[in-house]
Amino acid sequence: MIWLLFERLALNTSLIITLAYLVSKTKTFKKTLRGKASRKDMVLLICVFGAMGIAGTYTGIEIKGALANSRVVGVVAAGLLGGPIMGLGAGLVAGLHRVLLGGFTALSCGVATMIEGLFAGYIGLKFRHKRIKWQQSLIVGIVAEIIQMIVILAISRPFTQAWDLVQVIGLPMITMNGIGISIFIGVVQTALEEEEQIAALQAQKALQIANQTLTILRLGLNExxxxxxxQIIFDQTDMAAVALTDREKILAHVGKASDHHKSGMVIQTRATWLALESGGLKLAESREEIGCREPKCPLSAALVVPLRVGSQIIGALKIYREHGQKISPVDWEFGAGLGMLFSTQLEVAELEARAQLVAKAELRALQAQINPHFLFNAINTIVSFCRTDAEKARKLLIQLGDFFRKNLQSGDKFVTLQEECEHVRSYLAIEQARFSDRLKVEEKIEETALSCRLPGLTLQPLVENALKHGVYPGKGQGVIQILASLEPENLVIQVKDNGVGISKEKLEQLRNGVKISTTGLGIGVQNVAQRLKYAYHDQACFTIDSTQGEGTCVTLTIPRQFSVE
Incomplete structure (x- = not known):
């Protein structure tokens, strides 16, 4: 009998595991695991996991007036993955159903199911920010089933009948349901990990393409x-074809159907017109929606991604699939990400073109230029957190976007010190995530100084210079200090580091205005000094002091009452 129970419970568990895989593919379930589920989503998943528990009950084996079943698998999984509310909710659904079926263990099994769901939910809380291992979920499953056996003995009467039942079903249910829960959790997490890996690979691919197209798109968008x-996108992906348009015509088409989808042709696809008009991504899911009049055209689906420069839509990126294929969610995310990167590059190109017409002190150097090495480092840092700390990865992505947006917007205008500090924090958030305890940042800024105005992109280059040439070449923990205070007539800002310092010879060159080549995203200390001199008509003061082996301090003294209109 015991071996028969093992066999039947194994079959029952396989059904639950199949359901687990299907549930793991739903958007609602994925939102729940990321802590973004609404009340409606929670209620829906409670019903789904409760239904799994009910399915486990119905597929059970009747023994000695009771049921040996796999009801606990869905309930405990709900708790481990969704927390106490979901675990208790699924336990209530499956437990009340068991009570209604009757039998001398009906009440005890119903109560045990609720307790097991709640118990698993509190265990799930401890693993909210990391993935629970299969060994841990196995132990939780075993303990949950032991709890059920204890409750059966405590509540079911007559006790002798309950004891006889537990002796028969105890070992098979504890073993097989524990294994089932472990496999359930493993299947769900494996499915999610595969999706994250695919997303990470797509992000890397988009970044590689953006790196290759960086110098090209700086020349603007033309045929x-x-x-x-x-051609670069087509070579780097498995797309059937890739096209780029302006607001009226096709600029380029590479891949299949290039014999009749030619540059210079007026845009045919309605989805493209809608994307250009609305600014949102549009999907063409058939040859008719693509708008091709060629009967043998192999293209069957297209994703249209608008390209922007600021608030203006200047064209579109189109990726195609051929017959028998559709635009997948992965294709959608890839296209959207690539469109954002291209839009940023085009905006940089636009800003650079504008800078050539402005006779200000090296305004061209003020325009933010996406550094592929910084982007690669940033995206790799974010990818590394995707599996271990999704919330931190989300925050870093926001910081990265905020950094580039401010880079693009603040180079040719005056901003408040508060805005400039926010820009620096966005940059430092990525660097601190990369170097962890190696980097410490201290801010001591008077609150009254935050409303003072200064040229945009003044502090970030100094902080970047301190990191790259001061802190990172050194050993041990690096410390960056950003200090700001108000004097009666001046705003005084200091950027200090405890890095390797600057040699006397190089320091003398810097003080004499001799340019020393540097690398990185910033425009360098000399450009900051020249811009301050130009903006404030020699009324601002820029000084740099350094001791080799001890660190560097850059001091900005800016007149408070100077007009910046």
């Missing part, structure tokens, strides 16, 4: 640059 970009 020549569009052809080069489309």
């Amino acid at each position: 020549k640059t569009a052809l080069q970009v489309a």
